[in-house]
Amino acid sequence: MAEPARPAAPAEPAGPAEPVLEVTGLVKHYPLTQGILFKRQIGAVRAVDGVDFVLGRGETLGVVGESGCGKSTVAKLLCHLERPTAGTIRYRGEDVTRLSGRALKAVRRNIQMVFQDPYTSLNPRMTVGDIIGEPYEIHPEAAPKGDRRRKVRELLDVVGLNPEYVNRYPHQFSGGQRQRIGIARGLALRPEVIVADEPVSALDVSVQAQVINLLERLQREFELSYVFIAHDLSIVRHISDRVAVMYLGRIVETGTDTEIYDHPTHPYTQALLSAVPAPDPEARAHRDRIILTGDVPSPAAVPSGCRFRTRCFKARERCALEVPELAVPAEFRYAEGPVAHDSACLFAAERQNVR
Structure with a gap:
């Protein structure tokens, strides 16, 4: 007689995810000047004023707050589109703020951005194939020249678009389709981190759900880590593992979705x-x-x-x-x-x- 099956041992709680991005004391001040010929600084706009967080591998950090609280500035700093006034951004333990030239270019390949407005973030004079394939021109080591067209078609298929659309222009697509093109462009170099700056705020509700489901599927397939910025609290809760609430350049509360939404x-x-x-x-x-x-x-x-x-x-x-x-x-x-x-x-x- 077969021995009865023993009850399964309770699963041990998962440990903290391996850190991919570590942000410490991040500051961005824009100087306010006076004068025409001899400019002197009379103050500063403190857009980001001491932000700290850690992003784990395969994790989604949602960032919420009112307009003007510094969310988009944080996104630009993470992608090195802006240089911080102070603080550190460590990717895999290396301080990105101190890099330049080839070293910075290599890190940028692993941290990509999806922009807020799908209508203005795509060049209207370029075909979809050229838009998605442009990262390969900047990082030629990512794909051989004769293989790029095939990779672009594969990316269109991954984000749910017909690969035959490769020769079309942005004006021939809807808002949701354009955002999918933007996501495909962000995935071209197989990054580890994607900074999504309000990627669904300009879309209809039904299209928002499609894009959010797409982002979740891609995260599982490619083991991506997201910094997801949005105004819509329900969307942030749906997609995020942890949430950071920003006010006037600083994070004022952070925790898991249950901690923030049910026990603020x-x-x-x-x-x-x-x-x-x-x-x-x-x-x-x-x-x-x-x-x-x-x-x-x-x-x-x-x-x-x-x-x-x-x-x-x-x-x-x-x-x-x-x-x-x-x-x-x-x-x-x-x-x-x-x-x-x-x-x-x-x-x-x-x-x-x-x-």
Whole structure:
């Protein structure tokens, strides 16, 4: 008689993913000058002012926040389209900010970008084949010259477009198809990291779902890591493993999707979640709405202490004097569960019924 099968041992929790990108103290200030012949700096726009995060292999980090909070500037810094004022961006342990020439070119091959607007990010005078194949002109070692046309056709097939479209121009495609072309261009060099700067914000809802599903499928097939920037909180939760909430150039709260969406502790995150429309009228009647007052401060005149204090419903005198650290709040330091995650608030507290 066969021995009865033993119950399977409980799976051990997976360890942290191997880090691909490590960002520490990232700063980007744009100088404000005065004068025509003799210019002198009178201030600076603090677009990004001390951002820290780690992106693991095969992981998706979602970045959310209001317009002007510095999300797109972070994306440009990661792809080295802008040079940081201070801080480090380490790819596989190597500081990208110190590289130049061939060394930088080699790293750029592994960090690609998908742009926000599919209507302006493609050259209207180039065919789809030339657009997707252009990275091979810059990095000829990625594909032999006689093999590039075949690779372009394969990429079109991978993103769900007919390979016969290779000789068409961008104006012959819809918005969703153009974004697929942009994704194919980003995949051409087989990168390890893709920075997606609001890749679905200009698309219809049904097309958004198609592009998001495509990105998830490609992530599994090519073991990609994403930095996914968006305004839509529901899309960010759907695709992200971890979420970082930005306000006025800094990350104010970060954690897993469950920690951020179901157990927010920073007042700004709670206000963002309460602004999301609720489709259920009964749930809408019982939710706790948070209405922020005042305008977002100018990044050229950042408030002292906590940057959110001028609009925060919890602000106290202490908030103007101390800069809150992005860490697990003291109140939850010895707590267990999803409430114990990093939050840059001196009076962090969990708040229910904001969604």
